[in-house]
Amino acid sequence: MLTNTEIVIRLTLAALMGSVVGLERERLLWAAGLRTHMLVSVGACLIMIVSAFGFGDVLGDSHVVLDPSRMAAQVVSGIGFLGAGTILLRGEVVRGLTTAASLWAVAAIGLAVGGGLYGAAVAATVIVLVILAGVKPIEEHFRERMQTRSLRFTAKQGAVSIDVLQQITGERFSRVRQFVARQSDPDVEEVTVSFVRLSRQSVAEIAARLRAHPGVVAVTGEEE
The missing domain is CATH 3.30.70.260 (ACT domain)
Structure with a gap:
């Protein structure tokens, strides 16, 4: 079972990593910006903690069998309603797909932090940030051509x-x-x-x- 200190550390780390991605979206003035990404990451982290460690008091019962991945799996599908809310159709141009994808990725980062996979969470945050900020000029160059x-x-x-x-x-x-x-x-x-x-x-x-x-x-x- 996790200590309260470890839980706070994981939730705080999830918020920080979500904020890094959210700042890049906030810079472009998208509705799903800093606070939205932080909330998604913290929420996913908490769900992962509850899923993995929240049922320790009943696991000793011989008639109880729990799959700790089931609650965490709902985040992957449940984040879709937020992603759909960021997608807009303006004429024949669809906008917001990248922000929806970043929300989905931040949810995965939160799950990783909640599961204690700090290295994977940090690496994913860096990679997501590089994709959002670093690859965009290349994408715009090809789109222009x-x-x-x-x-x-x-x-x-x-x-x-x-x-x-x-x-x-x-x-x-x-x-x-x-x-x-x-x-x-x-x-x-x-x-x-x-x-x-x-x-x-x-x-x-x-x-x-x-x-x-x-x-x-x-x-x-x-x-x-």
């Missing part, structure tokens, strides 16, 4: 054809996904060109070349 972008401009009737666009874009022409021209006035048409896996900087360079083309009236904007 893989994102579909659309460039809209107005041009004189027939001034910008597929062949002309190929000359303007050069080797980036292979990134063109769609070319749509709509006539707005008798002598002017609105053109939308969609690019796939092209960076914002590359699209800006193409827009600059379009502005310099004598047949282009104006480049009206870029859409993601």
Whole structure:
């Protein structure tokens, strides 16, 4: 049986580790921030302590058989309602999946601390923090390159054809996904060109070349 001092140490350590992950989420102003991650970690730790050591007074009975992992297992499934609450659908973009995953990971860290696996808990906290803070720039770099972008401009009737666009874009022409021209006035048409896996900087360079083309009236904007 754990002493009261050991219980307090485990709960405090779980709160500290949850706060480390929560601070990273708090920095991005997510609803599930510092306090939420601390509470999840402490709660999971306490459940693990109760599951492993809370039934010592009845284990001596020959007719009582307990599985100490059953209560702890409920944390893994029960944390899902908090994770679902952090996921938002904004138009066609799902936001909050990373925060939901961090809550799930913090719950696991709390279970590890409650079970006395301090080394595993510390290692997991460090790894989770590296994933959230360190891997994000790499993820954003690849997302930037893989994102579909659309460039809209107005041009004189027939001034910008597929062949002309190929000359303007050069080797980036292979990134063109769609070319749509709509006539707005008798002598002017609105053109939308969609690019796939092209960076914002590359699209800006193409827009600059379009502005310099004598047949282009104006480049009206870029859409993601």
